[in-house]
Amino acid sequence: MNPAVPTKKPLLMVPAGSLKAAQAALREGADIFYAGIRGWSLRPTAFEIDETEFLKILKLTKFFGKKIFLTMNCFYRTDEIPAALALIEKMKNAGIDAVIASQPGLIREIHRRFPDLAINVSVQTSASNRQELEFYKELGASLVVLPRNFPELDPDHIKKLAGTGVGLEMFLVGDDSLNYDGRCYLSSYLNQKKIKDDTERKYCMMGSANRNGFCYLMCKRECEVMEPGGEIHRGHILRRGDLALFSKLKPLSDAGIEVVKIQGREFPAGMVKLIVRMTRRLIDSIDDDSSEKEYVRELEHLVRLKQVISANHLRLLAKSRSSFWRNIRPVIEKPWDNILTALWMAFPFYRELRWKKYLNEANKIDT
Amino acid sequence: MILEISVPDKKSFSKPSLSNYDRLVIGYPFCPAYPDNPSYSHEAAAGALEEFGNDFDVVISLPVCPMEEEMEKVAAVLESAKNSGAKGVEVHSFGLLMWAKKSAPELDVQMGEFSDIYTAYDACLAYDMGASAGIPACEIDLEERIVIQKESPMELITVAAGIFPVAFSRYCHNNPDGIPARCTGLCKNGRTVTYGPDQKVLQAGRVIYSYRALDLLTMLPELVEKGFSIFRVNGMRMNEEQVSKTGQILRAVLSRHGSKPAKEELASMEALFPGGVCNGFYYGARGLDYIENII
16 A cells, blocks of 8 residues: 555445435435436336435435435336436426436437536446447546446456546445346346336336336346256356445555445335445545455445345245235335344344355255 | 348358348357357458358447457457458447447448337437447337337337347356356357246356247238338347248248238248247237246
């Protein structure tokens, strides 16, 4: 470490899945908040907030001098674009700092109509090379999220992407997506259904990860595999771990990452609060190797909790075929998550127990 | 009416089996480890053009989501396409479209199946940037396709037959740690992955393919009537016989200008694909019309 050249600290972008989560994250030192309005972002509607709650979060963040980005990163239909632009205009007038979008056609329209509104290009675009970054810069974007794949998040790779004129952003915590974001139709191939829900959008494309975020997460499911030789086994063969790149924060920042993002609008406020607290400390002590290790350990425990909660969500999601379960999900899911978080934090033996149970379920492959 | 086929390399199919096609889109854009791959190797691209360039319009398919480290190779392929008489190149993103049009303005550029064209706004942007044609995202339905075709000047390419990719990964599924230093070639056969009682996909290297093949034969007259004029056969995992007969049947139906396919033609097409056929999950109102047992 060279103390004469301190690492430039990246900004911390956090999910505002609810007013409560935003308040907690604000207290813990988040710099930027992102949130989507019901029906318009890549989250099942159960985890999205309505316009009123969004405006409350916006007011709160503005009062404390923080930034808020509006998430509009679905792949909309042609006939939905005018309504999407109207919503962006309304929220721009209310004071959002940027819009997160993924459709090149929509990004061009946003820049044409609101040239002073910053555009953050979503992870959905899977921008892996300088040509993509230069294109989005020309389209009017100021910040691009890099794909959630380990090869793309290698500091040596990121160094090659720096200097195109757009800022680089990445997920520090999140799912390590097996397939490229925005280029996976696996869930919709097996399950897509066009339904009308209670949002303003024309249809909810249930089953599509790209169009409504209502992904059935086939990559995390157990399946039966027949190898080319005829051998059959069962397992979670497409499952991968989670991104938890805390120990790489310094080299990533040195390579040119300007914003680090935490995934999890669907997670309980208590958990978001703890992740934000630890990540804030980690960023603030980026040049201090000794304290970093302590925070990394804490954060790794939280990522395990995130995995256990995700597995619970998946179990409920599996029942979402029926409208009864779809409607009841938000009612039982949040209290369940909160209880689990409280137990996890309070009792280390419970933590170990749940983690072992999770590993047993996740890794079983009967050959 | 143009009938094109995607072909992984110059060795997979002979010229007679391709005789019903007007255009060949050559290259395996998903994997740098695929041997003699025109998408990643300029020698292979030049070789493919030498083999087929005199008899067909040849389009070289550039990689999907190439990493920065791979761009040098991709630039060499573009250069080779330009110098060896390719009609054009296929790209899978807007960044590569912009770059290809700047580097080789004389080449035609078409947008591939992973270009994320979901709306007429995307198609208009691609057209303004110089793309002549493109394949819309496979999960959009016929109604949306008609809107895009109507509202944008870019020609839409309709994939009419063959299994199609439903996901693409940086990781090789045959080697969970990533791309193997030495390719084992297991992807050539592929694993069959089944979710629940009847939901199958084919996992092959870095790509997951639909198990059932697309067969839009019954819809061709309607598509032609709606103004679609470029049709593609996805030849990626087909054999010589499948390629030849598919081309023969599609050519015969297209040449009859909108009249319905005969029963024998429908039956022969269906018989070509042992995994079964479907009309594409994006043409129905409720997903795969043959799958009831979802989740």
